[in-house]
Amino acid sequence: MGNWQSQTDEQIFEAFRDGDPDAYRELIERHHDDLLRFLTRMVGDRAAAEDIFQETFLQIHISAATFDISRRFRPWLFTIAANKARDMLRKKNRRKTVELSAPIRKSEPGASFIDLLGVDIPAPDEALDLAQRDEQVQRALDQLGPALREVLLLAYFQRMSYAQIAEDLGIPLGTVKSRMHSAVAAFARSWQVVSKDHDKSA
Template sequence: MNRSADSLDYEPLTDEHLIALYCEGDREAFAALLKRYRQELFAFLYRFLGSRAAAEDVFQDTFLQIHLRAERFETDRQLKPWLFTIAANKARDYLRRNKRHNNVSLDAPTPASPGSGGSGSGATFVDLMQAQTVQPDESLSDQEKRDMVRQVIDNLPQHQREVLVLAYFHQLAYKDMAEALDVPLGTVKSRLHAAVANFAKQWKQTFASTYES
């Protein structure tokens, strides 16, 4: 069942309705779904992988997997966590294949609280992390501070980097992070708490000489 793009307004339809239409043969519904998540999912993958080329590859691989598994999707569930579960798994596979660490983008605004889904506070991840630690010398430039934060983030264990990206950059709710990472809800909360604490510890140990006396 193919519909022309003019015969149906896809914009107000839910993700679940779109995937159901696609399973019935409506190719435009899949195109609408891809367009809907193009910017959001690509941004997530770019922050996860640290490379636009890698993010593009994994984005395409993710939607190929959605295409192949669309008929298995249970439409009484939300599609977004399922989509991000596939994307996160594909990103981890990419990192393993290429034996590289992901370099998190640190300049995106963060939400008022992790997983809240609310509007952003305007603070960046750099601001958030520095608020958890002793402040460095004010004479340092913003770029120097970002480089310092990035160095510490890159040294965190992968499971801690993952939860920071999902919580502070992508603003997923805790239950959605749990589904995307395939771990219990309590594990998500403990990992996020540990990640922030670990960051603060490593920040102080690594850059103690830059602090004001």
């Protein structure tokens, strides 16, 4: 077994391609937490996220020969995972039934513009009940459309620049910016609604 700690993802991937049997396990273990969190946030369902997690690593294994080793491994991994999650959501949404008589949500007064300074987002160590906060974050994310959710998660999980996101998603830079602005605004708004609902019910 190699001493993986000092090695980059790309070096480990190269070792895997050279036939080291432990290298691929190391890659899966190394990205397990982040990728599973990303997928859970993306599809809103832990079991589905685990399925997509497996499919993603299988896909990477199958496509190993096509990977350009001069590029970074992690963006490739997350892009494949995001594609699979998007397909799964599309499939799920296609079968979603719509309740025509569903009540129309009351809008927040003056809510068309968001001022982030007015949004209260507690840091993890301030939150009393982490599980509750986690669930609130998921509910707030679920309110976003898939396209906004994807750009928001890809950006934050990978700390990607606008240019990298544009390249990964194959959309113009200007669109990435305005989509990211919309995504942050939409998340801040739905966070406000979700946390207000929670305060009321508490």
